[in-house]
Amino acid sequence: MVKGMNIVLGVTGGIAAYKACALTSKLVQQDANVKVIMTSSASQFVSPLTFQALSRNPVYTNTFDEKDPEKIAHIDLADWADLFILAPTTANMIGKIANGIADDMLSTVLLATEAPVYIAPAMNVHMYAHPAVIENMKKLESWGYKFIEPGSGYLACGYVGKGRLEEPETIVEVVINDLLTKKPLTGKKVLISAGPTKEKIDPIRYFTNHSSGKMGFALAEEAQRLGADVTLVTGKVSLSTPVNVKRVDVTTAEEMYQQMIKHFQDKDIVIKAAAVADYRPITTYDKKMKKQPGNLVIEFERTKDILKELGDIKTTQYLVGFAAETNDVINYGQKKLQDKNLDAIVINDIQAEGAGFAGDTNVVTFITSGGIQKNIELTTKNNISKQLLMLISSDLKDDTK
Template sequence: MIGNRRIVLGVSGGIAAYKAAELCSRLVQAGAIVDVILTAGALRFIQPATFNALTHRPVATDPWQPWTESAAGHIALAHNAAAIVIAPATAHTLARLALGLADDALGLVCLASQAPLVLAPAMEANMWRHPATQAHVATLIARGARVVGPEQGRLASGLSGEGRLASPEAIVDALQSALVHNASLAGRIIVVTAGGTHEPIDPVRFIGNRSSGRMGFAVAAAAARRGAAVRLVAGPTQLATPAGVERVDVETAREMLAATQTAVADADALVMAAAVADFRPEVELTRKIKKRPGDEELDLRFIRNPDILATIDRPGLIKIGFAAETDDLIENAERKLRDKHLAMIVANDAVATIGSDASQATLIRAGAAPVALPPLPKDVVAERIIDQLAALLPPRDAAP
């Protein structure tokens, strides 16, 4: 998997920079074409000559240096890389990557590349635990980066704690799986629904819910990052369409059903993250309701909307549902999983999750023990859901 692949190895300025030479040597021995980029911090610890000798290739240190590969060296490196691995990744480099700063060769290459990114942080334990570092790591994971380590053990300070660079074996393993994983949904068609629905009462009023659409949009973005063709059926929301995603906007449950039915015709999977209104006003008035003197009450009669997840049941279609409940969450989710023939259901506390950026979800697969996730940003939960979906899809040659 690594043999003959072009790997960019970024080294930043931590005390573990010397260990990057061992990693570099292993990658070269595995047959990779390794382009090394050193940050200004790394240059305080280790010299380009070490990597130059190991890779037989130029080592990038300064975006202004004359490039040997082409006129725009960092862009060529970024576009040609099969993967980028940064080891060690300092707290400072993690922060710069999370912010998308491009003031050195490594930042530029990371920003200009769509290759999978593997980060091996190494630092003093308090630096690693600091909320700033943790927030940057969460942001990078949400964007699809893989983080390996840091490990527990003796640190350069002499103290023991979490902060040691992961072993070269663990970093190479993470790199291998990033190379496989990155294309894990290539050739697949995934339909995702997102947001709430608006059910009209009269020409100016509707009944809706507090769903923001963030979970479904995050799932669509995560599936697109893994190479799937993604069709997103979105209820009313202000959110921007994720890169590479085809979007259809709908308003009511019935419009969502029709658009989803069309979208799943040749799809491999349906992820139904939308919060669809169970009921709609029986009649949509063509004229605005006016209040008249003496009107103290308004009666509206509601009728059932179609159940999209139950209605769409095509053989071979993998269906993933969501259950947002205020009571008896797991029991209700498990019932929904069985009744609607789902491959998996994502159970969430309705009050904590709807309209929020974070979610505390439990992933329940038919016939498997539920996986309770800690509170995580929705982007990270979306990555976990897509991990499960990739595992649920039948092997490529057996796919419909």
């Protein structure tokens, strides 16, 4: 699977750098094109000449060492790579990547590349368990970086525990197996809506809801990981765009309607996770409304029912709605499934423990138009997203039989 692939091997400063020599050799034996980048600390353990001999390519150690005057080395190398392997990876390098630091050749290339990155950590057992390192690894994993966990055993520092660089044979095997695994949404175009809408009253006030966008963003992130081409239409939220996801920002229900209609026709799967305002003020004001004696009455009108309109015009799209309910949740969800011509509905009781808008967890029930019902117990929104997308993928396969 790696035959003919352009692989950049990043080697950082740890005693396990000697294993990277064997890893280079094994990748070359698999007919991969390998170029090595070493940090200055890595060069203290293994000579760059060793990797040059094994890879049959120049070794990169200095950001300012421009080997070809017609190219910017770190950008050229970032674009050249089909995939990256970092082995061994120190806690220091993990921290750099997680915080966008680019102060040497390796970290600069990593910041510029769009290739998949496999990280094989190697460090002291206590360093590996440090909260900062754990947090940095979680952040990188959420961005799409893939980790090859270290093994347990005797470490160079004298400790016994987790932190030993995985063996070169295993690293190659993990990468090949990952490449061989066909992602279930490969080739699928997915449209997802997320977040709240805001309906203007005056320049200061607006009508909205409690949606944080976390569920929709988690769905977009997981769909991309599963191989889909993802477009995310979102209301105003304070969330970072998932890697390789096309994001469209909107404010009002009308703007969300226009964008969902615009992007709907060529999609395979459409998931409406946004919490769209059902009503908007009939009258809005360009200047701040001043306080008046007595009560204030604002008259509202209905907004377009985006999900129903999508259900009315769908052809081959697999359309999924969300139903956030507070009582009789299954019955309300099933009614919505039928009334809006959906293929599936995701129902959640927002009053259930661990559920709701702002949290990082949820608990839902997934029901299809074909009668399949699956309860997904309390877990993170990313885990729920992955399970939902696998259920959707499975239902799509059943429809094509």
